[in-house]
Amino acid sequence: MIKVRGLAKTFKTRGRTVPAVQGVDIDVAEGEMVGFLGPNGAGKSTTLRMLATLLRPSAGEAVVAGCDLLSDPSGVRRRIGYVGQGNGAGAGQRVAEELITQARLYGMPAAAARERVGELLERFDLAALGERTAGTLSGGQRRRLDIVMGVLHQPRLIFLDEPSTALDPQSRNNLWQHIRSLRDEHNCTVFLTTHYLDEVDALCERILIIDAGRIIAEGSPDVLKAEISGDQVTLGVSDPAEAAATVTREPEVQDLTTHGTHLSFRVPGGDTVVPVLMRALDAAGVTVTSVQIQRPTLDDVFLTLTGRSLREAGPTPDPA
């Protein structure tokens, strides 16, 4: 559904050159729900805007929804939906009226447009709000309206740019259910950007992590957590020196540190490695007094890869 090679974008502003996206490769299969994760300023929106034909790439090539991005942008536009960070509907427009107008702009006959709008308002829990003006909707309702606008023409692929930013937890959960339904019920491939770790954990079966314009990791959240970060294990022991010597012999143990009578280290699968270590420690005459296994988060993955926490990364410095 998306095949991108070497996509890049360099902005030139006030004599400065900002290499916002520095040659990314992206593959997304039909029906996938993929998250594009990275700190502020990492290059997520720029990539998305290029893939949605809103921004011309400085370099690279891409086939999006079966059409060549550079030679057939209108073909891409017909087949995709794009929901940006701003609100799509004018604040003073009545919800149903605005949607019917949009559907008509896509070339739908009046009766089909009314039917499609009615069906989508129903599906996105907006049916009771059709006569309200968009400006009177809550944040969550407004985001759902934006998504309805993005899928009016039944795109095969939808891009969502930070869909749940500024929503309260309840509205986010509700929105996530609707985003899931895009794929599960509407058979739509979903590609979304976010800097919320819980959002990708909740929604995406595969993620791409971007930092300073480059993709630094890719895979399922669970696989990335297990392979890149691993479980954090803390053992309380009777003899820390002997315990450290024993634990170090296990090849999967990484980043071992000792604090008083506690050892901390990372292993790819704590559930299976810790029992092996317990037997080895027992054989070495070491008593284990406590065991703690902490599952990694995507933030730990980002920290392992970049040395910075995603939560605290703040805006990525403009890449030099």
Ligand SMILES: Nc1ncnc2c1ncn2[C@@H]1O[C@H](COP(=O)(O)OP(=O)(O)OP(=O)(O)O)[C@@H](O)[C@H]1O
């Ligand atoms: N029109 C522009 N002119 C100049 N620089 C730009 C422009 N748009 C984006 N940039 C720069 O490109 C880099 C990537 O920005 P982008 O908006 O793609 O990041 P992002 O990952 O989407 O961030 P956020 O999570 O804050 O939306 C940043 O350094 C940004 O300042």
